[in-house]
Structure formats: C-alpha cells, structure tokens
Amino acid sequence: MPDIAYTWVLDVEDNEATFESLAQCDDRFLGLDAKIRTAITKHTVGDHANKYRELVSAILRETEAALKRKVPLRGRQLLFIVRRFYRISDEQHMQFDLTDLMTIAYPGDPKMQVFLDDWDRMLANMKLERHLISDKFLETTLVSLIRKSDRLRAHVEHWDRMITGHADRSYAWIHGMIGKVVVEERQRRNREAMLQDHAHSQKATAAPAATSSPTPSATPEATNKRERRPRDTGDGGSEDGRSARSSVRLGDIEYKDRCCIRNIWKKCEETVENGGCRYGPHIKNAPEIIQKHSLYINMLAENGVPEHPKGKGKGKGRGKGKEKGKEAVPAEVETAPETTP
Numbered sequence: 225m226p227d228i229a230y231t232w233v234l235d236v237e238d239n240e241a242t243f244e245s246l247a248q249c250d251d252r253f254l255g256l257d258a259k260i261r262t263a264i265t266k267h268t269v270g271d272h273a274n275k276y277r278e279l280v281s282a283i284l285r286e287t288e289a290a291l292k293r294k295v296p297l298r299g300r301q302l303l304f305i306v307r308r309f310y311r312i313s314d315e316q317h318m319q320f321d322l323t324d325l326m327t328i329a330y331p332g333d334p335k336m337q338v339f340l341d342d343w344d345r346m347l348a349n350m351k352l353e354r355h356l357i358s359d360k361f362l363e364t365t366l367v368s369l370i371r372k373s374d375r376l377r378a379h380v381e382h383w384d385r386m387i388t389g390h391a392d393r394s395y396a397w398i399h400g401m402i403g404k405v406v407v408e409e410r411q412r413r414n415r416e417a418m419l420q421d422h423a424h425s426q427k428a429t430a431a432p433a434a435t436s437s438p439t440p441s442a443t444p445e446a447t448n449k450r451e452r453r454p455r456d457t458g459d460g461g462s463e464d465g466r467s468a469r470s471s472v473r474l475g476d477i478e479y480k481d482r483c484c485i486r487n488i489w490k491k492c493e494e495t496v497e498n499g500g501c502r503y504g505p506h507i508k509n510a511p512e513i514i515q516k517h518s519l520y521i522n523m524l525a526e527n528g529v530p531e532h533p534k535g536k537g538k539g540k541g542r543g544k545g546k547e548k549g550k551e552a553v554p555a556e557v558e559t560a561p562e563t564t565p
C-alpha cells in the first residue's frame with residue numbers, strides 16, 4: 225500500500241496531469257487525499273500565509289471556485305496548484321520595467337488583493353535591480369494608483385497630511401497599510417461566510433419552524449393566548465448564535481422575498497445575474513425579515529446604516545471624509561405599510 229500511495233501522490237508530477245484530472249480520487253485514497261488537503265489548507269491562514277500571499281490567493285481562488293461548483297477540492301489538486309505556481313515563477317520569469325508599474329490599473333476594492341499581488345510580483349521581477357528604484361518613486365506611484373479606492377481613502381488622506389520625513393510618509397507605510405486592509409477584508413469575509421454557512425447548516429437540522437402558529441406545547445397554560453409575545457426582540461439575541469431561536473435563515477425565505485445582504489452595503493462580490501446573486505436579489509432596501517438576519521445585523525454594526533442614493537449630490541471635499549463616527553442604529557426601521565386583510 226505505501227508504494228501505491230507514493231505513486232499516487234507522484235501522479236501530480238505527471239506531465240499528463242491536469243487540475244481537472246486530479247479531481248478524480250480513487251475511494252481507497254480518499255483518506256490520504258483529505259490529509260494532504262488539510263495539511264496544505266492549514267497554511268493558508270495566519271501570519272505564515274501573508275508571506276506567501278500570492279500562492280495563498282491562488283489556492284483560495286480555486287477553493288472558492290470549487291465551493292461555488294459544489295464539488296470537493298482534492299488534496300492532490302492543491303499540490304498541483306503549488307507545483308504550478310512555482311513552475312510559473314521559475315520558467316516564465318517575466319521582466320517588468322517602471323512603466324509597467326505605473327500603468328497598473330486599480331481594479332477596484334473587491335480585487336485589492338489581486339492588485340497588491342500584481343504590484344509585488346512586478347516589483348520582484350523588474351529589469352532594474354530593486355535598489356536602483358527609489359522608494360520615493362514607488363511611494364508616489366502606488367499612492368496615485370490607490371487614490372481610486374474607497375476602502376483605502378482614509379489611509380491615503382493620512383499619508384497626504386504627513387510631512388516629508390514622517391515615518392508614515394513612506395513607501396513601507398502605505399504598502400503595509402494596503403496589506404493590512406487586504407488581510408482584514410479576508411478575515412471579515414471568512415467571518416461572514418461562516419455566518420452564512422451557519423445559517424445554511426441550521427436549515428438542514430432545524431425543526432420545521434412553523435410560521436406563525438404557536439408550537440404545540442405540553443402545558444395547556446402556554447396555549448392560553450393572552451397576547452402574542454413579541455418574538456424575542458431583545459438585542460442581546462446575537463450574543464450566542466446557538467441560542468438564537470428566532471434566527472432568520474436565508475434558506476427559509478423564498479428567493480424573491482429576500483435580498484443579497486452584502487449588496488445593501490455595495491459589498492457583494494458574487495456573480496450577478498438578472499439583478500441578483502445566489503444569495504438574493506440586489507435591491508436597495510432589505511425586506512424586514514432580512515434585517516433580522518445575523519449577517520445583516522453584523523454588517524449594520526460594522527458599516528453603519530446603509531447609504532441610499534437620495535439625490536444628494538456628491539459632496540466632495542469640505543467635510544473630512546466619510547468618517548462620521550456614526551453609531552450603528554439597530555434595525556428597527558419601519559418598512560412597507562402593513563396590508564392586513
């Protein structure tokens with residue numbers, strides 16, 4: 225068996241091997257394959273991962289793609305990615321020059337990581353030797369590129385305010401800030417994905433939560449209808465997700481009756497088709513039920529009340545940016561007029 229397993233792992237090196245062909249896994253190797261996957265995936269988080277950000281993003285991209293296709297990603301496929309990654313960096317040693325650096329287009333905040341990866345890769349593969357390129361040049365070039373970013377605006381403004389000579393007025397600082405934001409964004413996305421997953425998995429096991437009829441309970445007293453108690457509106461509800469009995473699950477809501485939560489804050493990165501993504505329609509106002517979803521509450525707490533384009537012209541300049549320190553208001557927003565029969 226060990227020898228067979230060895231050959232099996234080495235298939236990755238085979239010239240015939242493709243990412244797709246390695247998706248097939250013989251039953252007898254499933255255990256081993258899972259071990260390989262775990263071993264590699266372990267390195268895609270934490271400080272360690274930051275050192276190999278480009279490779280890690282290649283792995284995460286495939287992981288997400290597999291998730292979307294709802295097929296398992298195999299350990300050997302991950303090995304394949306690692307191998308391909310290093311082969312490309314060896315053989316296709318592309319060389320860049322300064323104009324390449326200056327003409328990278330900022331691809332938008334959702335792709336900030338790609339941008340930073342590209343930047344670093346180019347810089348690592350310059351025709352000029354690195355020490356011949358001044359930090360000042362890199363600093364001003366990088367800043368000019370990221371001025372298009374909303375997410376980085378506060379940092380750029382900070383950089384603007386600093387006088388020459390200040391530690392924050394430097395290439396290292398601005399580059400470091402982008403890296404920091406990239407990592408924070410990834411962590412936030414992971415957290416949100418967990419919330420979404422949590423919502424989905426609950427759906428699978430949850431009791432068939434009756435819509436409005438009270439559950440048949442043991443004590444006759446409980447069925448005494450005094451007044452329907454307001455369904456757990458306490459705001460301590462989210463402290464312990466497990467006990468959130470009245471938690472809202474996307475899966476329980478018809479597609480047309482829900483909405484994409486991240487899109488409310490213009491942060492959806494899913495594929496949008498027919499005015500919506502897989503989570504829901506892309507509409508401006510979240511239906512009341514969605515406003516009780518744990519992700520919505522979480523997003524609200526982190527991003528504040530979503531802005532609605534209310535004809536308010538773009539007030540540029542003047543104020544000091546969008547940091548209003550606005551406190552997140554709990555979502556008790558009156559929505560559509562009731563239509564009681």
Ligand SMILES: [Zn+2]
Pocket residue numbers: 484485486487492493494500501502503504506
């Ligand atoms: Zn969406």
